Structures are given as C-alpha cells and as structure tokens.
Amino acid sequence: MNRWERIFKPVTVLTLVCIVVAGSLAAANHVTGPVIEEATRVAQEKARLELLPEAGGFKRMLGYGGENVKDICVALNGGGVVVTAEAKGYGGDLTVMVAFTADDTIKRIKVTEQAETKGIGSKVAADAVYWARYEGLPARQLVLNEDVDAVTGATKSSRAVLEAVNAAVEAYYAIR
Numbered sequence: 001m002n003r004w005e006r007i008f009k010p011v012t013v014l015t016l017v018c019i020v021v022a023g024s025l026a027a028a029n030h031v032t033g034p035v036i037e038e039a040t041r042v043a044q045e046k047a048r049l050e051l052l053p054e055a056g057g058f059k060r061m062l063g064y065g066g067e068n069v070k071d072i073c074v075a076l077n078g079g080g081v082v083v084t085a086e087a088k089g090y091g092g093d094l095t096v097m098v099a100f101t102a103d104d105t106i107k108r109i110k111v112t113e114q115a116e117t118k119g120i121g122s123k124v125a126a127d128a129v130y131w132a133r134y135e136g137l138p139a140r141q142l143v144l145n146e147d148v149d150a151v152t153g154a155t156k157s158s159r160a161v162l163e164a165v166n167a168a169v170e171a172y173y174a175i176r
Contacts, residue, residue, distance in 0.1 A: 044097075044112070048073055048082045051099035051108045055079055064175050068167040070095065072175060080107060081175065083168035089160035091115040094125055096164035100172050104139045109165060121157035130158075134165060139173070141166050 048058055055075035064072050071084040080102055086095045092115035099107040114125035124130050133148050142162055144150050150158035 044071070044084070047097055047110055047112055048099075051097055051110055052080045052082055055082075058082065061175055064171060066167055066170055066174075068164065069171040072171055074175070078102060081172055083171045084112070085164040085167035085171065086113075087160040087163035087167065089114065089116050089125065090121045090154075090156040091117055094157070094160045094164060096161055096168065098134075098165050098168035098172075100139050100168075106134050106137045106139055106165070109134045109161070111161065116154075116157050121154050123151050124154045124157040124161055130161075139169050141169060 045058070049055065052075055055077060057076040058073035059076060061072040061074055068087060069083060069085045073082045073084075075081065081100045082097055083100070084095060084097050086093045088094075093113070094111055094116070095113035097110045097112055099109070101107045109131045110128075111125045111131065114122070116122050116125040130151060134142075137147060142148055142165060144155075144159055144162050148158075148162060
C-alpha cells in the first residue's frame, strides 16, 4: 500500500465530506434562520399581549437595560411596560417577562424560557399559580421569602425568577 492510499486519500475524503456537510448546514441555516426569527418574534409579541392585553401593541426601547435584560417594550397606549429579563436557574437560564402597570406595580409575570428540572424547578418555572404570587406587588426590589415565598425544594429556581424580576424592575425604572 503506497503513501497515497494509506494517508492522503482518507484525509482528502474526510476533508471533502466535512466541506459538504458544513455547506449543507450553512444552507439549511440560511433558509430556516429567518423563519425561526419571525416565529420567535411573533411568540414574544403574543406573550407581551397576554401579559398586558390592553396595550394594543408595543414599541421597543433600545439602549436601556442591564446585563440580564433582554428586551424592554412600552405599550403604545401608555398603559404599561413589559420587560424581558433572565437569570441563572438550577438547570440553566430562565427568561421572564414582567408586565408593569402605569401605577408602578407588577401586573403579571410569565416564564417564557426555562430548562429547570422536571417536577422540581419546573414547579416554579412552568406554574402560573406561582407566577401569580408576583401580581400586584410594587415595582421595587423584592426579597425572597419576604415579598414572595420560595417553593420548597426549588429554592434556586425561585431565586432565579426573583432575580429576573428584580432585573426587570431595575430596567423599568431606568426608562421612567
């Protein structure tokens, strides 16, 4: 067996396979990327309207927010603000949308993305009953187990939701 058969031919074949696969992945991403972005945008708008239905639409605020703030949207009718923030939970990042009313209270929150442990952290991250504990609270820095109770066995997830809400509160006051 000569050197071409033993060394260069397998290297050449593997290189060509890698180029074809990388090209295919790039083409698939080019085709599906805009579709995924639009679906994400529509889902986020739907979630904002669910939290603040009287808004009638939103205007994004650019250049505001802190390290953990992903998005700030002001209701077109002046009825409130929805801030999207994230914090590190037990299983990864938790993304929380927080709706504030014009009278500086938390109207509602919703966890839109999470990777918490099923049955434990998901008690916090995927439970609208837990989210309701934040409704009507003043828009100020909140304290776990004083303003909002932690869920037993899911303290880290409870703390992550609270940290995201507190980051949203900070961003809310930055635009007021």
